[in-house]
Amino acid sequence: MSVAVMKTKAELSFAENFDQVHEQLPGSPAVKRARQMAADRFAELGLPHRRIEEWKYTDLRASVKDALPVRVGDATQMTIADVIVALGPLAKLDAHRMVLVNGAYRKELSSPDQLAGLELEDLASVLASGSEHTEGLISLTARDADAVLALNTAYMTDGAVARVQAGARLEKPLLIAHLRAGREPGFTAHRNVIEVGPKASVQIIEAFVSLPGAASEGQSNAATQITVGDEAKVAHVKCTVDTGEGITQLSNWMIRLGREADYSGFQLTQGVSLARNQIFVAFDGEDAKLDLSGVFLARGREHIDTTLVVDHAVPSCESRELFKGVLDDQSRGVFQGKIIVQQIAQKTDGKQMSQGLLLSPDAEFDSKPELEIFADDVACGHGATCTELDKDLMFYCGSRGIPPDIARGLLIESFIGEAVEKVENQPTAEAIMEFARGWLAKK
Amino acid sequence: MLEIKNLHVKIAEEDKPILRGIDLTIAKGEVHAIMGPNGSGKSTLAYILAGRDDYEVTEGDILWNGESLLDMEPDERAAAGVFLAFQYPMEIPGVAGLTFLRTALNALRRKRGHEELTTPEFMKLVKEKSAALNIDIEMLKRPVNVGFSGGEKKRSEILQMALLEPTLCVLDETDSGLDIDALRIVSEGVNALRSPERSMLVITHYQRLLNHIVPDKVHVLANGKIQRSGGKELALELEESGYAEFGEKAA
Numbered sequence: 001m002s003v004a005v006m007k008t009k010a011e012l013s014f015a016e017n018f019d020q021v022h023e024q025l026p027g028s029p030a031v032k033r034a035r036q037m038a039a040d041r042f043a044e045l046g047l048p049h050r051r052i053e054e055w056k057y058t059d060l061r062a063s064v065k066d067a068l069p070v071r072v073g074d075a076t077q078m079t080i081a082d083v084i085v086a087l088g089p090l091a092k093l094d095a096h097r098m099v100l101v102n103g104a105y106r107k108e109l110s111s112p113d114q115l116a117g118l119e120l121e122d123l124a125s126v127l128a129s130g131s132e133h134t135e136g137l138i139s140l141t142a143r144d145a146d147a148v149l150a151l152n153t154a155y156m157t158d159g160a161v162a163r164v165q166a167g168a169r170l171e172k173p174l175l176i177a178h179l180r181a182g183r184e185p186g187f188t189a190h191r192n193v194i195e196v197g198p199k200a201s202v203q204i205i206e207a208f209v210s211l212p213g214a215a216s217e218g219q220s221n222a223a224t225q226i227t228v229g230d231e232a233k234v235a236h237v238k239c240t241v242d243t244g245e246g247i248t249q250l251s252n253w254m255i256r257l258g259r260e261a262d263y264s265g266f267q268l269t270q271g272v273s274l275a276r277n278q279i280f281v282a283f284d285g286e287d288a289k290l291d292l293s294g295v296f297l298a299r300g301r302e303h304i305d306t307t308l309v310v311d312h313a314v315p316s317c318e319s320r321e322l323f324k325g326v327l328d329d330q331s332r333g334v335f336q337g338k339i340i341v342q343q344i345a346q347k348t349d350g351k352q353m354s355q356g357l358l359l360s361p362d363a364e365f366d367s368k369p370e371l372e373i374f375a376d377d378v379a380c381g382h383g384a385t386c387t388e389l390d391k392d393l394m395f396y397c398g399s400r401g402i403p404p405d406i407a408r409g410l411l412i413e414s415f416i417g418e419a420v421e422k423v424e425n426q427p428t429a430e431a432i433m434e435f436a437r438g439w440l441a442k443k
Numbered sequence: 444m445l446e447i448k449n450l451h452v453k454i455a456e457e458d459k460p461i462l463r464g465i466d467l468t469i470a471k472g473e474v475h476a477i478m479g480p481n482g483s484g485k486s487t488l489a490y491i492l493a494g495r496d497d498y499e500v501t502e503g504d505i506l507w508n509g510e511s512l513l514d515m516e517p518d519e520r521a522a523a524g525v526f527l528a529f530q531y532p533m534e535i536p537g538v539a540g541l542t543f544l545r546t547a548l549n550a551l552r553r554k555r556g557h558e559e560l561t562t563p564e565f566m567k568l569v570k571e572k573s574a575a576l577n578i579d580i581e582m583l584k585r586p587v588n589v590g591f592s593g594g595e596k597k598r599s600e601i602l603q604m605a606l607l608e609p610t611l612c613v614l615d616e617t618d619s620g621l622d623i624d625a626l627r628i629v630s631e632g633v634n635a636l637r638s639p640e641r642s643m644l645v646i647t648h649y650q651r652l653l654n655h656i657v658p659d660k661v662h663v664l665a666n667g668k669i670q671r672s673g674g675k676e677l678a679l680e681l682e683e684s685g686y687a688e689f690g691e692k693a694a
Contacts, residue, residue: 391496396533398517399493399526400543400603401551407518410546414537414586 011046013067015039017187018154024072025157026123028130038153045147057334057366058276058305060148064248068219071186072157074102078181078211083109086179086211089434090239093427095175095205098122102181103157103188117168117200123159123191148250148278152223155189159224162204166197166229173203173235173425178222180210180242185217191224198229198258203425208240208249217246223254230258230285237428241435242271249275257317259285266423267294268432269304270439279308283317283345290319293422295432297439298331298363305334312345315375321352324419326412327363328443335367337382343374352382357415359389359408409440444508445469445611445642451502452484452491461487463667464503469611472639476653477646478678479664480686485646486530488664489615492644493527494520507611521547522554526609528600530616532588540583540599544569548606572605576632593620594629601632612636612643618652630655650682665689 007015018039025035048054049061083099084091098120099109105122114120160176178190196202208220228234240249249272257263269275281290296304310319325333335354356365369382389411397407416436423429445468452462461484469475479485491498492505494517505512512520535543549559560568573580576598588596597617604612614633618626633656637643645656653661653675661677663670663686670689671677 393533393535395493395495395517396529396535397543397547399521399529400547401518401521401554401607402547403518403550404516406546406550410538410543411535414535417537 005046008047008061010064010066011043011061014151015043017067017070021070021072022154025155026125027127030130031127035154038150041150042147042154045150048147054307054336057332057336057368058303060250060276063274063303064219068185068187068217070155071103071188074104074182076101076182078106078109078179080109082181082211083177083179086181086209087177087207088209088241088438089431090175090177090205090207090209093173093175093205093431095173096170097175097177098160099177099179100158100190101179102186103178103190105158115170115172115174117165117170118174118202119163119165120174121161123161123193124157126161127156146252146278148221148276149223149252151250152189152191152221152252155187155221156191156223157189159191160194162192162194164194164196164200164202164232167199168197169201170203173205173428175205175207177207177209178220180208180214180218180220180244183213183215185215185246187219187221189221191222194224194226196226196228196232196234199231200229201233203235203428204237205428206238208238208242210242210244214244216244218242218244219248221250223252225254226263227256228258228261228263231260232258233262234264235424236263236265237423237432238265238267238277239432239435240267240269240272240275244271245273247272247274249277251275251277253277253279255279255281257281257283257285257288257290259287261285261288263289264291264422264424265293266419266432267306268296268435269294269306270297270435272302272304274303276305276307279306280311281308281319282311283314286314286316288317290317291422292320293322293419294324295416295419295436296323296325296333297436298325298333299328299443300331301329302331303334304332305336307334307336309338310340310350312339312341312348312350315345316347317345318349319351321354322419322422323354324416325354325356325365326359326416327356327365328359330360330362332364332366335365335384336370337368338370338372339380339382341371341373341375341378341380346375346377348375348378348380350378350380354384355415356386357389357412358386409437412440413437444471445644446506447503448506449503450491450500450505452487452498452500455497455499460501461498461667462491465664465667465669467662467669469642469644471642473659474637474643474645474656476656476658476661476678477644477664478648478650478661478681480689481648483665484667485648485664486615489527489530489613489644489646492520492611492613493517493525518550519554521607521609522551524610526604526607526612528597528604528612528614528617530619532596532600534589534591535587536589538587540585540587541569543587544583544603544606547603551607568606573602575635576602576605577628578602594622594625597621597625597629598632601629605632605636610641612641614643614645616647617645618647618649626652626655650678653678663689
């Protein structure tokens with residue numbers, strides 16, 4: 001039985017926008033074909049809605065009302081001083097910067113020098129060149145059925161295509177800065193493709209930030225693929241920190257880990273109306289380590305969803321997840337953590353924890369841990385908590401003269417601190433805490 | 444001066460009265476001890492002074508230097524000089540002891556109209572006060588009270604008291620869980636704070652603590668009321684006879 005589903009306004013707009021702009025989107029003929037396939041795929045799937053299990057708590061069909069105009073070849077006037085303002089605490093990092101404004105790479109705003117051991121190109125050039133990278137990009141996307149990723153493939157304009165050479169230890173983090181600027185609200189689609197060679201070591205930071213005075217509305221669709229080579233070490237951070245009132249971000253991380261790889265990923269999400277952060281991790285080689293963590297801060301009617309799928313497809317790997325949400329007013333946090341331990345994946349060591357801190361009786365935290373274990377010799381556990389600020393601790397602070405607003409800040413910082421501590425690089429962890437403090441101070 | 448007048452207290456959202464008409468006056472510079480059996484309402488009295496909202500005052504008042512404490516939030520009471528050393532000091536994971544101390548001290552200084560301390564000034568002060576209490580500064584870099592032994596927690600309470608310089612110190616069973624050496628250190632810390640400007644209310648189950656912190660007056664609290672008051676010798680008498688007398692009288 002098939003049921004004809006009415007297309008929503010947003011779905012129709014996404015299709016119309018594609019017809020209008022696809023000629024201007026970068027890419028060789030092969031890329032253009034892949035884009036068309038992805039657009040068709042999206043048209044077929046539509047926006048995910050609550051009747052689809054994975055999207056039960058985050059109904060895009062209901063919440064995405066319209067598609068904003070697509071940003072192609074943006075030329076907003078900007079200076080490096082603007083970039084520094086937009087990056088906020090991340091500007092202090094001694095990092096190799098790649099700057100994109102409204103979805104387009106801006107060479108003149110990026111670090112001019114090269115980083116030893118890193119080959120870095122912009123996605124638009126790579127797509128146009130039809131180089132070997134393109135093949136990998138298309139093949140990976142084509143077999144993926146996710147509607148959000150299909151939308152990304154259809155529209156992707158720019159991003160970082162990076163290759164860290166085998167054995168290279170990058171002295172500075174690579175900071176991929178996605179800036180939202182200008183009064184015109186728009187839709188941007190970024191794609192980063194990163195390959196880390198065996199025994200290499202790198203820190204990658206993605207920042208999604210906006211300039212003061214940027215349109216209060218915006219839609220971004222971001223996808224990052226990282227392949228971590230054998231014995232390589234990657235620290236990956238995403239900071240989505242906006243200040244608008246109608247900001248939507250749909251993001252995908254697709255991570256593959258080689259033998260004895262060591263990958264840690266952290267996501268900070270705040271100041272967005274609607275976010276869906278999807279993380280997919282596949283273990284390709286034995287004895288690899290995965291550490292995923294994150295902090296999400298929401299107020300008003302904001303909705304932040306973290307959905308991850310970790311696939312233990314080989315034996316003897318370790319995975320850790322720790323996600324913490326602070327939810328005020330009528331905001332909603334969602335955490336879905338699926339850990340698959342395949343039959344062959346003996347000696348898997350997995351632990352997951354999600355914790356919500358509700359600052360208001362109307363806030364909501366939905367947490368769904370899912371463990372699918374097919375192997376018999378494993379150590380796996382998960383936990384989820386949802387609490388209010390500890391009244392006794394508030395009293396303890398008060399009895400020492402600490403006023404309630406400062407006590408609240410102190411306790412919230414300590415709550416999220418446990419997750420932020422997972423970020424090994426101190427300056428980066430400090431920048432994350434500074435973003436979070438900025439959010440707290442706004443109340 | 445602390446004046447507790449006909450204080451009646453019950454647990455919020457319950458009807459059970461805990462304190463049934465307490466009258467107690469502590470003059471400036473005096474140290475009073477409150478002794479009593481378990482469940483007599485000693486800790487409730489301590490909490491109600493500090494402003495814990497699990498309790499409800501149904502009658503009476505608490506005046507501190509002529510002002511009612513009951514209208515004040517806990518942090519306002521602290522600014523007015525009230526300090527409660529907890530029987531069970533709380534652990535705050537993720538907040539370093541030094542951060543906590545500095546936040547509290549500077550919040551109080553602001554409210555009392557003093558300049559905030561700079562980091563070097565603050566560190567100098569903490570080092571001086573913690574040395575007197577035999578507290579290693581490394582311990583204060585760890586989260587507040589997390590993983591501390593019973594004795595360490597109590598010493599850390601007294602350190603807070605020494606730093607925040609209250610004028611009304613309420614010590615709730617500060618001796619519980621302390622061995623003899625720790626008891627001596629803590630008592631010395633408390634005695635060092637005795638001054639003509641500072642009033643103290645020492646709550647304890649045992650007379651032992653009062654050998655170290657010698658009170659001006661001793662009160663027996665049982666069944667929510669002060670049953671007897673006297674000099675320091677009353678504590679010794681209780682050590683002999685126990686609290687049975689008061690239990691019976693109340694029943």
